[in-house]
């Protein structure tokens with residue numbers, strides 16, 4: 426064997442091989458119904474599940490937007506089922522910005538690189554190989570699992586989880602709770618390692634601002650300019666500093682971090698700053714955010730257009746959507762129309778109960794003495810759609826990460842990469858949880 430442990434095919438753990446295979450299936454989701462490869466990825470996942478003796482079911486509510494589910498019978502079928510879900514799509518990657526081919530699934534320095542390595546083909550592979558570990562050993566999970574992989578998560582689940590929940594609610598029969606992405610990973614708190622467990626998500630408001638004016642020649646004195654009007658509104662909104670507003674989850678989050686760091690609990694931003702690269706990710710959980718993400722206007726350098734548009738990605742704390750909309754209306758001022766493009770609920774579940782206890786205990790068995798901290802995520806997941814069926818969702822994709830790795834910065838970022846030993850760790854924790862809970 427002349428291959429090194431880093432690159433050797435034979436040495437590559439199955440969880441990393443699956444994640445790499447999934448990265449190599451380009452499932453770019455451009456939004457607005459345009460996407461690649463989800464059917465191929467769903468068929469890859471379905472074939473793997475079928476090989477384990479399961480019976481995958483597919484649902485394609487829109488051609489090529491493929492969702493796949495298999496129920497894994499548990500030892501005690503009278504217990505409520507647990508949904509374990511992932512999404513197969515990824516956000517676009519601009520190859521020139523990356524150090525590697527984003528869809529090459531390269532392995533370098535013990536890390537797997539590529540679009541989806543973090544969000545969330547890592548967890549997809551952990552889910553599949555955890556189920557495989559349990560079934561191949563002749564065991565069964567403690568309770569029924571509804572293993573589901575969705576399309577279109579990166580566009581709010583509009584052609585994925587939202588339609589699956591509407592048209593295939595029977596897939597989730599008997600399920601009361603779900604686990605998925607963006608939680609369970611470790612962060613650095615001072616010289617300690619701690620884990621974040623996601624128990625809530627901010628609500629999502631994707632808005633379009635539209636300014637109208639009079640069209641005209643670009644050489645004229647022309648105060649009624651839609652581009653100017655829009656630019657002022659976008660700048661005002663983009664520069665707004667939203668006040669900190671705590672919820673039960675963020676209060677507990679700050680209390681635990683305050684105890685760990687010795688920082689006073691009444692300075693939330695200082696506490697968030699103490700957790701290294703995850704700080705801006707966590708600061709977003711304490712307040713509304715409203716980021717301009719797109720601008721469209723004009724068609725010729727010497728023509729003033731009569732319309733200009735901006736896209737704003739707004740994330741608000743659960744239950745404050747109407748208040749935030751009223752604030753935004755005031756900030757952008759008269760003369761700007763606000764259209765809601767996508768709106769979805771916020772979620773918040775108590776950091777308690779049997780599943781939470783089981784997740785904390787599973788992490789504790791594999792990384793003793795590392796505290797587990799509840800947090801409210803600034804973004805959204807398919808747990809929003811599942812909440813419509815009364816299913817409480819958590820973010821639990823366990824990864825023990827090396828110090829200093831800006832993991833949260835790699836969600837939708839360039840050079841997404843995950844340590845292979847973190848994947849192996851995560852699969853062990855997840856297998857343990859699914860066997861025992």
Ligand SMILES: [Zn+2]
Pocket residue numbers: 512544545578606
């Ligand atoms: Zn994701």
